[in-house]
Amino acid sequence: MPTAQPPLLRIAIIGGGPGGLGSAIALSALPNVSVTLYEQASELREIGAGIRIGLNCWTVLGLLGVGDGVEGVAGHVKDRVLHRNGLSGELLKESRPGGGGLERRFWPRRVRRTRLQGALVGRVREGVGEGVIRLGRRLVRMEKVVDGGVRLWFEDGGEEVADLVVGGDGIRSVVREHVFPDHSIKFTGTTIFRTLIPASSVSHIPGMTPDTTWWHGPTGHMYSSLVDDPAEVEPAEQMFEIAARNVCDPATVTGKRFSWGVPATKERVEGFFTDFDPRVRETLATVPEGNWREFSAFAGPRLEKLVAWEGRVVLIGDASHPLSGAFGSGAAFALEDGWILARAIEYARGDLGVALDIFDEIRSPYYSRMYQHLDQIKANTQAAKEANPNQSFEESLQARVNAFGGEDQLSWIYGNDIAGVWKKWVEGKTGNGVK
Ligand SMILES: Cc1cc2nc3c(=O)[nH]c(=O)nc-3n(C[C@H](O)[C@H](O)[C@H](O)COP(=O)(O)OP(=O)(O)OC[C@H]3O[C@@H](n4cnc5c(N)ncnc54)[C@H](O)[C@@H]3O)c2cc1C
Incomplete structure (x- = not known):
């Protein structure tokens, strides 16, 4: 007797930023899924100016098949970073973020945001299909459906039902507001x-x-x-x-x-x-x-969990860790989230409850570590102020610049190898490794 085909997994991604686009690429490569991305804007247009892309981002772009991770996105190679006293112009520190044996093409760069977005959109359109992205669709409300899934309401009056909602709708996430109504962000x-x-x-x-x-x-x-x-x-x-x-x-x-x-x-x-x-x-x-x-x-404060509604909703990118671009690497974090989510669903063979628990187990501690790092910096700055309340602007600035760790001191962020993270997780579970 022929085995019944499992039902198609309907995934609704909310938001067409790096997180939503990266998720669309990673998730639509899985078998038996139907992916739709809803973006409120009527055209995908990146606002802002430049964006930093470093090794963590090149790595995940490569995994998503966006060029070889570098092509088409190239920008200014950060050979040298200067810190000056903005009032006097005095040079306080000069650092060289590349090097360390890393091939020059993987050095950190400042890139036009439109280039990164163009490369991701191009990959979605050519690899996934033109119809995946639905523009001009702003999510306004969502609700659990009794026998499974989530119903979504859009500003244009339309409704959709999905088995899984991926909240990639940025720092002011409507998805987050629905699943964690007690959480709030502040200016x-x-x-x-x-x-x-x-x-x-x-x-x-x-x-x-x-x-x-x-x-x-x-x-x-x-x-x-x-x-x-x-x-x-x-x-x-x-x-x-x-x-x-x-x-x-x-x-x-x-x-x-x-x-x-x-x-x-x-x-x-x-x-x-x-x-x-x-x-x-x-x-x-x-x-x-x-x-x-x-x-x-x-x-806003750290979320205890990045998943909600019994395996039906997951938050990715800025929606999941409202840190306001604190590490200048949020695009990489959002892309990594999308890639790990796809691995988790693949590993759990479509069991969404299991898949989202895996996602949370891997990504929650990572974001938690970022919050702890920022708390530590705040505490250090406060302690330095209390130890020397009469510090001049020059003294406090020099201390600030010296404490400015630089990218080499945060290799767990800037050098993050997301494929290695996944491999380690699987090895931890099976002892076998993953190919
Ligand atoms: C000043 C500043 C500098 C930064 N510099 C860097 C940097 O150098 N490098 C770096 O990697 N990161 C940087 N970041 C962070 C980076 O921009 C974000 O982390 C990244 O864009 C997050 O991607 P995302 O997809 O999660 O969200 P977003 O890029 O915010 O995308 C969210 C998308 O969701 C859509 N949306 C929102 N609500 C709805 C809704 N209700 N319905 C449908 N669609 C919706 C939005 O229109 C948007 O397209 C910086 C951030 C700031 C503020």
Whole structure:
């Protein structure tokens, strides 16, 4: 007698950021699944400026078949990172994030966000299919279905039912609000203004190098970097990223919850940097009116669990660890989540309860370690302040920059080999290893 085919596993991914797109690629490679990605935006357009891509990200991109992990995404190789006193311009620290025997193509880079997104979308469309991504579909409500699955309601009035919901809807996750209603995020007090401008518009400013540079001030900093590889992009086409960050009075933050990618005026941004080094002020002055976008950083406590509703809902990426980009590696985390989720479902042979427990067992402790690390930094900073309450700005800045561990000191993040993590987990369970 022919064996009955198990029913198709219906997976709904909410959100078309790196997490949602990476999950769509990884999950649709599994047998007997039907994957649909719902994105609220009417077109997949990345806002923001540059993004850091390092070894952890190259590794997972390779596993997802996005180029060889590097092709098509190339940006500015971070040969040198400079830390300056933003007020006086004094150079405080210079580090070399590459090296360590790593092949140069896997060194950390600053990349245009659109490039990463373009590579992921391209892979979804060519490897998974055009119809997988449903644009203009904003999730507004979800509910458990009595005999299994989750019903989803969208702003356009449409409804869908899925066996598994993957919440990849970012830091303000609607999925998280439904499954963990007691969890909330708060404005951290920090606002980030971001833009991309032609590199040629700052090349005349002495000392404004293509290197990734931090200009630290008392309540904020300006971060700047080239985001293109001069070996691939003509000088006239090369872009330069600026992220100007400052602690802001909540009253000046437009619409609090929604000031994410909203335009900011030149006057507003430049107003925070009037006492900075002239090179910083001149750089900010070159940004055309209308180019700045404002992002209010929100963060929330760690979630005890990343899975909910008895194996029907899983949170990935920023939705699962609202840290507001604390490690500058959130795209890699989101992509790793999607890849591990696929491995867990494959290993559990479609038993979602088991699969999500595996996912949680692997990813929860990883995020927990990040929260602990940040708590430790906060405690150290506080202790240093209490030990020397009369510290000058220069002294506290030097201490801050010295404590700025650098990527080599967080190899469990920046060097994370997600395939190795999975292999180790399987070996721990079976003692056999996995091929
Ligand atoms: C200032 C700043 C700098 C950063 N720098 C870096 C960096 O250098 N390197 C790095 O790796 N990371 C960086 N990050 C973090 C990185 O941007 C995020 O971690 C990453 O984008 C998370 O991906 P995600 O897919 O989880 O969420 P997102 O990228 O936020 O994507 C979520 C998607 O869900 C959609 N969505 C939301 N709600 C709904 C809904 N209800 N229905 C349907 N769709 C919905 C959104 O439109 C969006 O497309 C930075 C973050 C910040 C704030």
